[in-house]
Amino acid sequence: MTTLHVLSHSPFSDTRLSSCLRVLGTDDALLLTGDAVYALQPQSSPLKALEEKSATLKLFVLEEDLLARHIDCPQWATAVDYPAFVELSIHYDKVNSWL
Amino acid sequence: MKFAIALYSAAHAPSSRRALRFAEAALASGHEIVRLFFYQDGVHSASSNVVTPQDEQDIAQQWAAFVSQHQLDGVVCIAAALRRGVLNEDEAARYERPAVNLQAPWELSGLGQLHDAIQSADRLICFGGP
Amino acid sequence: MAKSLLIISRQAPWSGPGAKEALDLVLAGGAFDLPIALMFMDDGVFQLVPGQNAAALQQKNLQANLQALSMFGVDDVFACGHSLAERGISPAHLAVDDVHALSTDEVRALIDRFDQVITL
Numbered sequence: 416m417t418t419l420h421v422l423s424h425s426p427f428s429d430t431r432l433s434s435c436l437r438v439l440g441t442d443d444a445l446l447l448t449g450d451a452v453y454a455l456q457p458q459s460s461p462l463k464a465l466e467e468k469s470a471t472l473k474l475f476v477l478e479e480d481l482l483a484r485h486i487d488c489p490q491w492a493t494a495v496d497y498p499a500f501v502e503l504s505i506h507y508d509k510v511n512s513w514l
Numbered sequence: 515m516k517f518a519i520a521l522y523s524a525a526h527a528p529s530s531r532r533a534l535r536f537a538e539a540a541l542a543s544g545h546e547i548v549r550l551f552f553y554q555d556g557v558h559s560a561s562s563n564v565v566t567p568q569d570e571q572d573i574a575q576q577w578a579a580f581v582s583q584h585q586l587d588g589v590v591c592i593a594a595a596l597r598r599g600v601l602n603e604d605e606a607a608r609y610e611r612p613a614v615n616l617q618a619p620w621e622l623s624g625l626g627q628l629h630d631a632i633q634s635a636d637r638l639i640c641f642g643g644p
Numbered sequence: 645m646a647k648s649l650l651i652i653s654r655q656a657p658w659s660g661p662g663a664k665e666a667l668d669l670v671l672a673g674g675a676f677d678l679p680i681a682l683m684f685m686d687d688g689v690f691q692l693v694p695g696q697n698a699a700a701l702q703q704k705n706l707q708a709n710l711q712a713l714s715m716f717g718v719d720d721v722f723a724c725g726h727s728l729a730e731r732g733i734s735p736a737h738l739a740v741d742d743v744h745a746l747s748t749d750e751v752r753a754l755i756d757r758f759d760q761v762i763t764l
Contacts, residue, residue, distance in 0.1 A: 416756055423529055423643045434654075434686055437726065438752045449528050449644050477532075497539035504639055505515050511761040513654075514522050514642035522764065554665055554764070593668065597661060625672035633647055633678070638760045 417442045419507035423449035426461040431513040436464065444473035444507060446500070452480040455489065466491075475503060515545045518635035520628060522642030524558035525574035533641035534577055541584060549587040549631035550577075552620075554642065557595040560588070563615040581619040592622040648679040650758035656687040658701055663691055666764050667709045674716030681720035682713065683746070683754060685763075689727045694739040710740045722746050722754060 420443060426432040432454055439445065447454055454461040455476065465474065466489075474492040477500065481488055488494040495503065504510050517540050523529045537547060552560050564574040581588040595616065596605065602616040616622065632638050651670050655662035666688075673680035684692055691706060698705040713721055725745040728735055735745035746754060755761055 416759070418755060418761065421639075423532075425644075430686060434727075437748055438755060440752050440756055448532060497535050498543055500536060501539045501543050501545065504517075504637055509758075509760055510637065510639045511755065511763055512640040512642065514640055514762075514764045520762075553669075554662070594661075594665065625669055626676060628669070629649075629673050629676055629678055632649060632760055638762070640762055640764075642764070 416508040417444070419444050419446055419503055419510045421446045421448060421510060421512040422451035422454075424513070425450035426454045427459075432461060433464075435513055436468070439472075441471065444475060444503070446475040446477065446495070446503060447480070448477040449480055452476055452484060452486055455481070455486050455492070457487075515540075515637060516548045516635040517545055518548050518551065518628075518631035518638045520551045520553060520631075520638065520640045521556035521559055522552075522554040522640065523644075524555045525561065525564050525572075525577070527555070527642075527644060529641045529643055530556075530559045530577075531571065531573050534573060534580060536639065536641070537580065547584075547586050548635045549589055549627065550581065551628040551631055552588075552590045553594050553625075553628065554591075555598070556642065557590050557598050557600045560590045560595075560620040561600055561615050562617045563613075578619060586619075588620050589623050589627045590616060590620050591628070592624060595622055646678055647759040648681070648757075649673060650681045650683060650755065650761045652683050652685050652755075652761065652763040653688040653691065654686040654763060656690045657696065657706055658698075658703060659687070662764065663688070664704075664706060664709065667706065669762065669764075670718055671709065671712060671716050674713070674718040677717060680718050681722065681754070681758065682718060683722040683724065683751070684743070685724040685727050685751070687727075689723050689731060689733055692723060692738040692740055692743060693733060694737060696739070707739060713740075714742070722751075724748075724751050726751075
């Protein structure tokens with residue numbers, strides 16, 4: 416089964432991103448929402464950690480959270496709106512939000 | 515697709531608004547919401563006593579309107595609600611508390627309702643944290 | 645056939661109602677005879693440390709709830725080995741019997757095989 420993992424905590428103050436990346440399966444995807452989009456902050460170590468996996472990581476980002484924070488979506492990730500978020504939750508077999 | 519949506523954060527948390535926007539998009543795309551279940555701090559998202567400044571989004575009010583408009587099953591975990599001081603008329607009377615801050619369309623019930631929703635739905639999605 | 649549910653408990657025992665509320669969710673599922681498993685991860689593994697004293701914080705002891713797991717038919721209880729090791733907790737001396745410590749690969753496989761997961 417494939418899992419869409421969803422994060423909403425900032426990676427700078429929290430261990431959810433590193434724990435999630437450790438257990439992410441090869442067919443799983445990751446959706447960054449809320450403060451988790453700070454993981455895409457340029458020249459940051461969370462961004463480097465994600466870039467290192469960019470060849471195989473299916474990374475999605477909630478667009479409104481990027482816009483609010485003035486952070487760009489890397490070309491190897493996909494920004495999504497709510498209808499696309501709904502579609503993602505269906506495309507993957509289950510959704511695991513790191514509450 | 516049938517969705518069970520569980521919310522674990524209060525109305526002022528960005529994740530509560532995010533859950534509502536997701537729920538709206540799910541219905542707009544033609545999907546069904548089997549149940550909304552509010553657990554942990556999510557019980558505060560069902561409060562009828564939240565007051566927001568006029569120039570801010572009143573997410574608690576929007577949740578109540580959403581559930582009423584679409585006649586959805588909006589359930590608030592009773593144990594989590596009591597612990598956090600979110601009481602409907604029956605519970606306020608039972609525990610002799612001075613205020614009622616949970617009203618229709620919300621129902622208080624147990625965790626069995628969340629498990630039932632998970633069993634009935636095709637997808638469970640949880641929202642919480644910031 | 646009933647959908648299986650994995651609950652991942654990540655909260656430390658004395659940081660608020662989170663740890664107990666995760667357990668309540670597991671016990672409720674067990675009471676309804678649903679296929680439920682529980683895994684402790686990150687600070688959640690602190691719930692498994694022996695010799696804790698809830699009374700020191702005027703809190704209720706979670707041990708009774710943890711011991712009730714098998715009574716409620718929840719026999720699949722796991723702990724993330726990486727989280728235990730990070731915190732210097734030995735998997736051989738946990739406060740709860742029959743907790744299986746898992747490698748990262750096993751954690752990945754566990755998450756993969758359940759129909760639904762709640763990480764709280």
